[in-house]
Amino acid sequence: MNGIFSIIDMAASGLSAQRKKINAIAQNIANVETTKTPEGTPYKRRQVVFAEDSKKASFIDTFKESVKALSRTHIKHLPNSSAVSGKTSKVPFVSAEEKVIEPVAFKMVYDPTHPDADENGYVEMPDIDIIAEMVEMMVASRAYEANVTVARSAKEMAMDALDI
Secondary structure, three states, X not given: XXXXXXXXXXXXXXXXXXXXXXXXXXXHHHOOOOOOOOOOXXXXXXXXXXXXXXXXXXXXXXXXXXXXXXXXXXXXHOOOHHHHHOOOOOOXXXXXXXXXXXXXXXXXXXXXXXXXXXXXXXXEEOOOOHHHHHHHHHHHHHXXXXXXXXXXXXXXXXXXXXXX
């Protein structure tokens, strides 16, 4: 059962990372027309960067621990003996960190009636592409759904194992 719980932990790690990404994208969309932040500049786009979370045990390490219970059986009875020896690649947990993207330049929009317009009538606006943000939102949403499916499948496998 330990292997099932590690799969659920990995799915939870992915869920948390995708939730952070969706929240950052939602902030970007909500602030697409914010011309003044507390710093006095237009809103700066947020982006979530994924990285391996080395603090948690990898899947292969957890798998090796669970295989010890099967050590009484012959190695050829296992579907992939290289997985037991650790020759496969590690499947890490994921961490997500939100970063503020410093723009090269803000988008200049001509609107002389805007309260933040300069003497020429131009307003500095955040350089956020709504279409790109929506595509990123859809991708993050699908990845979130995939992680939910993994967690649900692991739960169903654990419940089926208890019925045996």
